[in-house]
Amino acid sequence: MREASDAVFAALADPTRRRVLRLVAERGPTSATLLVRELPVTRQAIAKHLVVLTRAGLVTRQRTGPEVRYALAPEPLDDVSAWIAEIGARWDERLARLRQVVLDQEIGGF
Amino acid sequence: MREASDAVFAALADPTRRRVLRLVAERGPTSATLLVRELPVTRQAIAKHLVVLTRAGLVTRQRTGPEVRYALAPEPLDDVSAWIAEIGARWDERLARLRQVVLDQEIGGF
Protein backbone atom coordinates (compact mmCIF):
# COMPACT_ATOMS: atom_id res chain seq x y z
CA MET A 1 0.00 0.00 0.00
CA ARG A 2 1.35 3.40 -0.95
CA GLU A 3 1.91 5.73 1.97
CA ALA A 4 -0.23 8.82 1.76
CA SER A 5 2.03 11.83 1.55
CA ASP A 6 1.92 14.67 4.04
CA ALA A 7 1.37 17.04 1.13
CA VAL A 8 -2.00 15.51 0.29
CA PHE A 9 -3.33 15.74 3.82
CA ALA A 10 -1.98 19.26 4.14
CA ALA A 11 -3.56 20.26 0.84
CA LEU A 12 -6.97 19.08 2.01
CA ALA A 13 -6.73 20.97 5.29
CA ASP A 14 -7.81 24.35 3.92
CA PRO A 15 -11.55 24.81 3.24
CA THR A 16 -11.05 27.20 0.33
CA ARG A 17 -8.61 24.76 -1.24
CA ARG A 18 -11.13 21.95 -0.89
CA ARG A 19 -13.69 24.14 -2.66
CA VAL A 20 -11.18 24.77 -5.44
CA LEU A 21 -10.56 21.05 -5.81
CA ARG A 22 -14.27 20.33 -5.85
CA LEU A 23 -14.89 22.97 -8.50
CA VAL A 24 -12.10 21.57 -10.64
CA ALA A 25 -13.63 18.12 -10.29
CA GLU A 26 -17.07 19.40 -11.31
CA ARG A 27 -16.12 21.74 -14.12
CA GLY A 28 -13.22 19.81 -15.54
CA PRO A 29 -10.20 21.69 -16.89
CA THR A 30 -10.54 25.18 -15.44
CA SER A 31 -8.35 28.24 -15.05
CA ALA A 32 -7.75 30.36 -11.99
CA THR A 33 -9.47 33.30 -13.65
CA LEU A 34 -12.62 31.29 -14.28
CA LEU A 35 -12.74 30.22 -10.65
CA VAL A 36 -12.63 33.79 -9.34
CA ARG A 37 -16.35 34.13 -10.02
CA GLU A 38 -17.18 31.26 -7.70
CA LEU A 39 -14.94 32.05 -4.76
CA PRO A 40 -14.66 34.95 -2.35
CA VAL A 41 -10.92 35.42 -2.84
CA THR A 42 -8.64 36.99 -5.41
CA ARG A 43 -7.23 35.23 -8.45
CA GLN A 44 -3.78 35.20 -6.90
CA ALA A 45 -5.06 33.40 -3.84
CA ILE A 46 -6.67 30.78 -6.08
CA ALA A 47 -3.46 30.48 -8.09
CA LYS A 48 -1.56 29.75 -4.88
CA HIS A 49 -4.06 27.07 -3.94
CA LEU A 50 -3.63 25.52 -7.37
CA VAL A 51 0.12 25.45 -6.86
CA VAL A 52 -0.35 23.61 -3.57
CA LEU A 53 -2.77 21.16 -5.19
CA THR A 54 -0.35 20.61 -8.06
CA ARG A 55 2.54 19.91 -5.70
CA ALA A 56 0.33 17.41 -3.87
CA GLY A 57 -0.40 15.72 -7.19
CA LEU A 58 -4.12 16.35 -6.88
CA VAL A 59 -4.28 18.48 -9.99
CA THR A 60 -2.50 18.62 -13.34
CA ARG A 61 -1.79 21.81 -15.27
CA GLN A 62 -1.93 22.21 -19.01
CA ARG A 63 -1.28 25.37 -20.96
CA THR A 64 -3.82 26.02 -23.71
CA GLY A 65 -3.04 29.20 -25.56
CA PRO A 66 -2.78 32.13 -23.18
CA GLU A 67 -4.43 30.42 -20.28
CA VAL A 68 -3.56 27.56 -17.96
CA ARG A 69 -6.19 24.96 -17.22
CA TYR A 70 -6.13 22.64 -14.25
CA ALA A 71 -7.70 19.19 -14.13
CA LEU A 72 -8.34 16.83 -11.25
CA ALA A 73 -5.88 13.99 -10.62
CA PRO A 74 -7.80 11.86 -8.15
CA GLU A 75 -5.16 9.21 -7.52
CA PRO A 76 -3.64 10.72 -4.35
CA LEU A 77 -7.08 10.67 -2.78
CA ASP A 78 -6.86 6.89 -2.86
CA ASP A 79 -3.90 7.09 -0.50
CA VAL A 80 -6.01 9.07 1.95
CA SER A 81 -8.80 6.55 1.72
CA ALA A 82 -6.29 3.76 2.26
CA TRP A 83 -4.89 5.48 5.32
CA ILE A 84 -8.36 5.86 6.78
CA ALA A 85 -9.15 2.25 6.00
CA GLU A 86 -6.02 1.13 7.79
CA ILE A 87 -6.92 3.11 10.89
CA GLY A 88 -10.31 1.48 10.84
CA ALA A 89 -8.77 -1.95 10.32
CA ARG A 90 -6.45 -1.58 13.29
CA TRP A 91 -9.38 -0.41 15.35
CA ASP A 92 -11.37 -3.44 14.31
CA GLU A 93 -8.44 -5.75 15.08
CA ARG A 94 -8.27 -4.29 18.53
CA LEU A 95 -11.97 -4.81 19.08
CA ALA A 96 -11.63 -8.39 17.89
CA ARG A 97 -8.78 -9.05 20.32
CA LEU A 98 -10.79 -7.44 23.08
CA ARG A 99 -13.79 -9.60 22.31
CA GLN A 100 -11.56 -12.65 22.39
CA VAL A 101 -10.26 -11.72 25.81
CA VAL A 102 -13.76 -11.28 27.10
CA LEU A 103 -14.80 -14.63 25.67
CA ASP A 104 -11.81 -16.36 27.28
CA GLN A 105 -12.68 -14.83 30.62
CA GLU A 106 -16.25 -16.03 30.33
CA ILE A 107 -15.08 -19.56 29.56
CA GLY A 108 -12.41 -19.72 32.25
CA GLY A 109 -13.98 -17.71 35.03
CA PHE A 110 -17.63 -18.50 34.75
CA MET B 1 -24.80 12.74 3.50
CA ARG B 2 -23.22 14.47 6.44
CA GLU B 3 -20.82 17.24 5.54
CA ALA B 4 -17.30 16.53 6.70
CA SER B 5 -16.32 19.24 9.16
CA ASP B 6 -13.33 21.48 8.68
CA ALA B 7 -12.09 20.35 12.08
CA VAL B 8 -11.61 16.77 10.92
CA PHE B 9 -9.61 17.71 7.85
CA ALA B 10 -7.56 20.17 9.87
CA ALA B 11 -6.92 17.53 12.53
CA LEU B 12 -5.56 15.12 9.95
CA ALA B 13 -3.25 17.71 8.42
CA ASP B 14 -0.46 17.34 10.96
CA PRO B 15 1.82 14.27 10.65
CA THR B 16 2.48 13.98 14.37
CA ARG B 17 -1.23 14.15 15.06
CA ARG B 18 -1.88 11.39 12.53
CA ARG B 19 0.72 9.27 14.34
CA VAL B 20 -1.06 9.95 17.62
CA LEU B 21 -4.37 8.91 16.12
CA ARG B 22 -2.84 5.78 14.67
CA LEU B 23 -1.28 4.84 18.00
CA VAL B 24 -4.56 5.37 19.78
CA ALA B 25 -6.23 3.13 17.21
CA GLU B 26 -3.63 0.38 17.70
CA ARG B 27 -3.22 0.50 21.44
CA GLY B 28 -6.75 1.31 22.39
CA PRO B 29 -7.44 3.59 25.37
CA THR B 30 -4.13 5.35 25.99
CA SER B 31 -2.91 8.32 27.94
CA ALA B 32 -0.69 11.18 26.83
CA THR B 33 2.03 10.03 29.20
CA LEU B 34 2.08 6.54 27.68
CA LEU B 35 2.43 7.98 24.21
CA VAL B 36 5.49 10.05 25.10
CA ARG B 37 7.66 6.94 24.74
CA GLU B 38 6.64 6.49 21.12
CA LEU B 39 6.84 10.03 19.86
CA PRO B 40 9.65 12.58 19.58
CA VAL B 41 7.73 15.38 21.30
CA THR B 42 6.86 16.35 24.86
CA ARG B 43 3.81 15.20 26.75
CA GLN B 44 2.30 18.68 26.51
CA ALA B 45 2.56 18.62 22.74
CA ILE B 46 0.79 15.27 22.67
CA ALA B 47 -1.85 16.58 25.06
CA LYS B 48 -2.51 19.48 22.67
CA HIS B 49 -2.88 17.07 19.77
CA LEU B 50 -5.34 15.03 21.80
CA VAL B 51 -7.36 18.17 22.48
CA VAL B 52 -7.51 18.87 18.75
CA LEU B 53 -8.51 15.28 18.02
CA THR B 54 -11.16 15.43 20.72
CA ARG B 55 -12.63 18.64 19.33
CA ALA B 56 -12.73 17.01 15.90
CA GLY B 57 -14.63 14.10 17.41
CA LEU B 58 -11.94 11.62 16.40
CA VAL B 59 -11.17 10.62 19.96
CA THR B 60 -13.07 10.29 23.22
CA ARG B 61 -11.60 10.94 26.63
CA GLN B 62 -12.33 9.03 29.78
CA ARG B 63 -10.90 9.61 33.21
CA THR B 64 -9.78 6.46 34.98
CA GLY B 65 -8.34 7.22 38.37
CA PRO B 66 -5.54 9.73 38.15
CA GLU B 67 -5.02 9.40 34.42
CA VAL B 68 -7.01 10.24 31.32
CA ARG B 69 -7.28 7.68 28.57
CA TYR B 70 -8.21 8.45 25.00
CA ALA B 71 -9.93 6.06 22.60
CA LEU B 72 -10.51 6.25 18.87
CA ALA B 73 -13.87 7.45 17.59
CA PRO B 74 -13.68 6.53 13.92
CA GLU B 75 -17.03 7.96 12.80
CA PRO B 76 -15.77 11.36 11.55
CA LEU B 77 -13.39 9.51 9.25
CA ASP B 78 -16.45 8.31 7.37
CA ASP B 79 -17.24 11.91 6.51
CA VAL B 80 -13.80 12.29 4.99
CA SER B 81 -14.23 9.12 2.98
CA ALA B 82 -17.61 10.36 1.82
CA TRP B 83 -16.15 13.68 0.74
CA ILE B 84 -13.46 11.91 -1.26
CA ALA B 85 -16.04 9.59 -2.79
CA GLU B 86 -18.12 12.57 -3.86
CA ILE B 87 -15.15 14.21 -5.52
CA GLY B 88 -14.50 10.97 -7.34
CA ALA B 89 -18.15 10.66 -8.29
CA ARG B 90 -18.25 14.12 -9.80
CA TRP B 91 -15.07 13.31 -11.63
CA ASP B 92 -16.62 10.14 -13.01
CA GLU B 93 -19.77 12.00 -14.02
CA ARG B 94 -17.66 14.44 -15.93
CA LEU B 95 -15.78 11.67 -17.68
CA ALA B 96 -19.07 10.01 -18.58
CA ARG B 97 -20.41 13.25 -20.08
CA LEU B 98 -17.15 13.70 -21.95
CA ARG B 99 -17.30 10.19 -23.31
CA GLN B 100 -20.86 10.83 -24.42
CA VAL B 101 -19.79 13.94 -26.29
CA VAL B 102 -17.01 12.04 -27.99
CA LEU B 103 -19.40 9.26 -28.97
CA ASP B 104 -21.90 11.76 -30.39
CA GLN B 105 -19.16 13.37 -32.43
CA GLU B 106 -18.12 10.03 -33.81
CA ILE B 107 -21.67 9.24 -34.83
CA GLY B 108 -22.40 12.63 -36.34
CA GLY B 109 -19.08 13.54 -37.87
CA PHE B 110 -17.71 10.25 -39.05
Added chain:
DNA sequence: CGTATGTGCAACTACTGAGTTGCAGGTTTG
Protein backbone atom coordinates in the same frame (compact mmCIF):
# COMPACT_ATOMS: atom_id res chain seq x y z
C1' DC C 1 2.30 47.41 -33.49
C1' DG C 2 -0.64 48.15 -29.70
C1' DT C 3 -4.23 46.48 -26.80
C1' DA C 4 -7.04 42.68 -24.45
C1' DT C 5 -6.69 39.19 -21.47
C1' DG C 6 -4.53 36.00 -18.55
C1' DT C 7 -0.57 34.39 -15.97
C1' DG C 8 3.57 34.87 -12.81
C1' DC C 9 6.50 36.94 -9.33
C1' DA C 10 7.52 39.71 -5.18
C1' DA C 11 6.77 41.99 -0.99
C1' DC C 12 3.99 42.59 2.77
C1' DT C 13 0.50 41.82 6.60
C1' DA C 14 -1.92 39.11 9.86
C1' DC C 15 -2.89 35.04 11.74
C1' DT C 16 -2.58 30.35 13.09
C1' DG C 17 -0.42 26.48 14.94
C1' DA C 18 3.25 23.25 16.58
C1' DG C 19 6.39 22.95 20.05
C1' DT C 20 8.78 24.24 24.23
C1' DT C 21 9.47 25.40 29.36
C1' DG C 22 7.64 26.23 33.86
C1' DC C 23 4.56 25.59 37.35
C1' DA C 24 0.05 24.72 39.60
C1' DG C 25 -3.80 21.39 40.61
C1' DG C 26 -5.77 16.55 41.54
C1' DT C 27 -5.76 11.78 42.80
C1' DT C 28 -4.14 7.73 44.71
C1' DT C 29 -1.14 5.24 48.12
C1' DG C 30 2.12 4.61 52.01
Added chain:
DNA sequence: CAAACCTGCAACTCAGTAGTTGCACATACG
Protein backbone atom coordinates in the same frame (compact mmCIF):
# COMPACT_ATOMS: atom_id res chain seq x y z
C1' DC D 1 -0.34 14.24 55.89
C1' DA D 2 3.14 13.59 52.42
C1' DA D 3 5.13 11.66 48.42
C1' DA D 4 4.53 10.22 43.75
C1' DC D 5 2.33 10.42 39.55
C1' DC D 6 -0.41 12.35 36.11
C1' DT D 7 -2.95 16.12 34.19
C1' DG D 8 -3.93 21.14 33.15
C1' DC D 9 -2.94 25.98 32.31
C1' DA D 10 -0.10 29.92 30.82
C1' DA D 11 3.36 32.37 28.43
C1' DC D 12 6.53 32.34 24.93
C1' DT D 13 9.14 31.34 20.47
C1' DC D 14 9.31 30.19 15.76
C1' DA D 15 7.76 28.89 11.37
C1' DG D 16 4.41 28.42 8.03
C1' DT D 17 0.54 30.11 5.40
C1' DA D 18 -3.71 32.33 3.63
C1' DG D 19 -4.62 36.50 1.80
C1' DT D 20 -3.76 41.00 -0.14
C1' DT D 21 -1.77 44.63 -3.45
C1' DG D 22 1.22 45.95 -7.17
C1' DC D 23 3.51 45.23 -11.19
C1' DA D 24 5.93 42.64 -14.88
C1' DC D 25 5.56 39.12 -18.56
C1' DA D 26 3.37 36.35 -22.16
C1' DT D 27 -0.02 35.45 -25.71
C1' DA D 28 -3.52 36.25 -29.00
C1' DC D 29 -6.14 39.55 -31.88
C1' DG D 30 -7.70 43.95 -34.34
